[in-house]
């Protein structure tokens with residue numbers, strides 16, 4: 001491989017001839033061959049957005065001359081198109097402050113900017129008024145806020161709306177409810193699906209609330225939170241620039257000391273993602289049970305057949321989308337556990353597990369966004385209801401006798417249920433033989449559709 005010599009404060013080393021980065025990035029590549037997973041492009045782009053904002057603020061204040069300011073901005077805009085993403089190869093498991101990734105961005109932007117014929121250095125010009133210690137926490141908030149706003153929230157709204165549409169289409173269908181996975185009182189399908197929709201609505205509310213904390217930025221705190229080397233007004237102006245770039249409302253955090261040394265908002269967001277993962281897991285599992293069979297399971301619904309299920313059993317079709325969704329949910333729950341540990345790693349003035357927080361948070365946002373859309377479009381929107389399989393067990397369901405509790409008492413009702421279950425007879429026939437109630441009254445009291453409406457049967 002052709003190489004060139006680059007220099008930093010520690011001396012010289014070789015980098016690939018065509019690399020846009022310099023010596024500090026190469027040292028990090030050499031030092032951290034850990035997971036071979038680079039930082040997510042959305043995170044790198046957030047760092048680049050901060051550099052773009054800082055260059056504009058520094059240029060406006062006169063700290064940075066116009067030529068260098070314009071050259072850095074041009075370079076940043078070019079990187080934001082994604083054409084240089086391969087020049088940010090540093091492993092997630094690197095220095096805990098993310099200094100290596102901050103310097104990677106500084107070096108690439110300085111290199112591209114210098115091609116404009118001006119002398120731009122990574123530390124003095126691109127990193128002006130900043131430290132990794134405020135840039136990286138800011139980039140975590142910025143990239144997560146963009147991910148929630150642009151990707152996750154629309155995906156959740158799409159899933160909720162798809163569920164609501166199916167619920168209203170299926171509102172005439174009554175089915176056996178289940179508690180402990182055992183037959184229970186009946187409910188309508190729109191009530192069952194309505195639970196999923198309501199869970200998603202509440203998840204969306206929690207993300208909307210978490211966004212308020214995400215939009216508070218560390219930028220301006222520099223090395224330890226005092227703001228050393230950042231001019232007056234820098235924090236507010238960078239937040240304003242980032243708001244204009246993204247359409248979100250960013251502002252400096254109340255305490256830079258807190259925002260450098262903690263990751264509380266990221267822990268909160270990860271917790272909300274874990275909560276969402278539990279919702280997704282519940283929906284996926286309900287779908288799997290309802291789809292089970294087709295002959296020896298519940299067989300209440302038929303999910304769209306997307307691919308042959310088995311390499312050995314011909315004709316078998318499996319619930320692959322709910323299975324994929326359940327695995328994604330499990331992964332998010334695991335990533336949250338690591339973020340929880342990382343959130344506790346604020347030692348004095350700096351949290352030192354920042355790259356892991358960034359990577360896990362963005363991975364979880366992507367997993368939940370893509371999963372929500374797949375569940376909506378390839379499972380919820382397309383499943384068919386097998387009404388005949390719902391009707392037959394509903395008519396025989398001995399638990400309907402619950403509706404007679406208030407008329408004949410729990411013990412008498414239990415005896416009827418037992419008899420009906422043992423004989424495999426409809427509950428109404430057994431109740432007619434064993435109570436003073438006439439057929440017409442029993443039909444009214446035991447009508448499954450009426451029983452879905454709650455209240456005391458009359």
Ligand SMILES: O=C(O)C[C@H](O)C(=O)O
Nearest residue numbers: 097099130131132133223
């Ligand atoms: O990289 C920096 O700007 C600071 C570094 O993280 C440190 O505190 O040692």
